[in-house]
Amino acid sequence: MAFMTLREAVADTVRDGCSIAFEGFTHLIPHAAAHEVMRQGMSDLTLIRMTPDIVYDQFVGLGRVKKMIFSYAGNPGVGLLRRVRDAAENSWPKPIEIEEHSHAAMANAYEAGAAGLPCAMFRGYLGAGLKEVNPNIKSVICPFTGEDLAAVPALKPDVTFIHAQRADRAGNVLLEGIVGIQKEAVLAARKAVVTVEEIVDDLSAHPNMTVLPHWTVHAVCKVPGGAHPSYVHGMYDRDNAAYLEWDKIAADRQAFADWMEEHVMRASSDDFAKRIKGLERAAS
């Protein structure tokens, strides 16, 4: 583990053509990290995420994505992802490969990656159409009961990015609230980068809170507000208006390009701290 700026951590870990997971289940979405990758220009990416929302809409709209592996591609609480739709329906700005799963499959596949297994098996996809269109959904017969179970390959991203509440000065990371799939996504990856709201002397963690030891992560970067417009449990609320506005911005190719230029390309990760003004929770 090394403390780095986000710019250094992205330059150090991400290459053209690599596979990246930016995980976060509505909560703790690593927006700042995703924007840094967009700014540094890496392309031909395989993006993995259970719930690709507006950050993947942005990557796809910029034409940086070769393939997307996912289980629910929507704007939570709002509707569809308009840049993803434009790529899937009109191949604009270019076609994307899609490997589509269910949540259960993705969760099991990350867990298999973390557990060092080649594949995951579970009871799933019964009667489901995805089995017909995704060649990575296969089946195995239980050697003890004969039950036909679904099997999917383990997910092992080249790099996983997550956002968390805090790290201590050794780089141990604390996550609390809706912890989603982040622990599995970190432990499944070849390298993991964690952005945090703050760095503290003592994590003061309850023994069962999710702590990732410093030696499981490649880099820790302090980026206050780095989840915005997603939220950080106990620290700031979700910017629901931003999700609603995204629906309008992403509906138009030019409006999208203009917005990305102003708010991503000509911005920096330091700008996130001011984006959460007015959304902060009082310290408890």
Add this chain to the structure above:
Amino acid sequence: MSDFTPDEMMTIAASRALTNDDVCFVGIGAPSAACNVARLTHSPDITLIYESGTIGTAPDVLPLSIGDGELCETALTTVSVPEMFRYWLQGGRITIGFLGAAQLDRFGNINTTVIGDYASPKTRLPGGGGAPEIASSSQQVYMTCKQSRRAFVQTVDFYTSFGHGDGGDHRQRLGITTKGPTLLITDMAVWQPDEETKEFTVHSLHPGVTREQMRDSVGWDIRYADEVVETEPPSAEELTVLRELKARTKAAHERSSRSGSRSQSDG
């Protein structure tokens, strides 16, 4: 109480199907409103579970997404997503999976994946999320969805979540041991599958709804039960609870959104 909307009737009729003993896996949108009205009226001890990992949640306002902070803050416990799908859903602990739908057919098969062909879709929808396994691992499935010719179709374009397939014993033939869709509540009627064919059959019509209106909003020839009754209209208490919940939700989401103009400029 005489004045209510079809939407309110749908939510309230759906809420009545739940009980105190249920462990309900809640889909976002219409199911979420119905489940919380049940909790706030006749079933205060119902366990509501959202796929983000929140177990036994009791939100004061309806969440915008399945991962809102409100769900975690009011939950008995919050578990990781793999634990949610493996131990709690696949483990068989969910009595009711409550799902919405973009498109469904008369056997309760749901499509939320694509309109048109999968490889070159006319409309790319979000996909299944948790629904394919909610549909097969929950002990039974309730569904709620507004009726329209666009949504209620002869054949779904894609089997996102398997209901009763082609009907009859299709679930058993695929090795599925759970009951599947047993109830469909819409803005016009309450439907239940026929015991033999598993085709959804109308059991009650909401007050004022005619068979002609039904025909105009459904893309197949509707079957009616021998005895079709009128759905009990919403009680004063049910309507008050639902309207207060919606008002609290609107106020809370406006508050947390601050001013829209600022966040647009800052992004």
